[in-house]
Amino acid sequence: MFIHLGNANVIQSRNIISIVDYNIISSSVIMEEMVAASKKQDKIMGEETDAKSVVITKDIIYFSTLSVPTLQKRASMISTISKLEDYSEELE
Numbered sequence: 580m581f582i583h584l585g586n587a588n589v590i591q592s593r594n595i596i597s598i599v600d601y602n603i604i605s606s607s608v609i610m611e612e613m614v615a616a617s618k619k620q621d622k623i624m625g626e627e628t629d630a631k632s633v634v635i636t637k638d639i640i641y642f643s644t645l646s647v648p649t650l651q652k653r654a655s656m657i658s659t660i661s662k663l664e665d666y667s668e669e670l671e
Contacts, residue, residue, distance in 0.1 A: 582653050584634055585645040586625045594636045598650050601630045601642070614640060 582592045604610045617623050617640045625642035634641040
């Protein structure tokens with residue numbers, strides 16, 4: 580399944596390692612170093628100026644204008660949808 584992160588970024592939900600609040604970056608030396616290293620490698624997507632959350636994947640870090648709770652709701656909707664029964668054959 581896919582999840583829309585805002586800023587025209589859509590990724591596969593299985594690739595998400597973590598979704599954290601943007602403010603966490605400045606309070607964690609490890610997070611600051613990780614973001615700085617990703618910037619040097621040009622592995623950052625999205626604008627940092629309006630970011631509310633940070634979506635971390637194996638290869639890329641995404642700055643999202645959507646909040647962590649909004650992204651969590653989207654991810655949980657995907658989880659719920661994937662567990663639904665497929666009745667499309669019965670409609671034919």
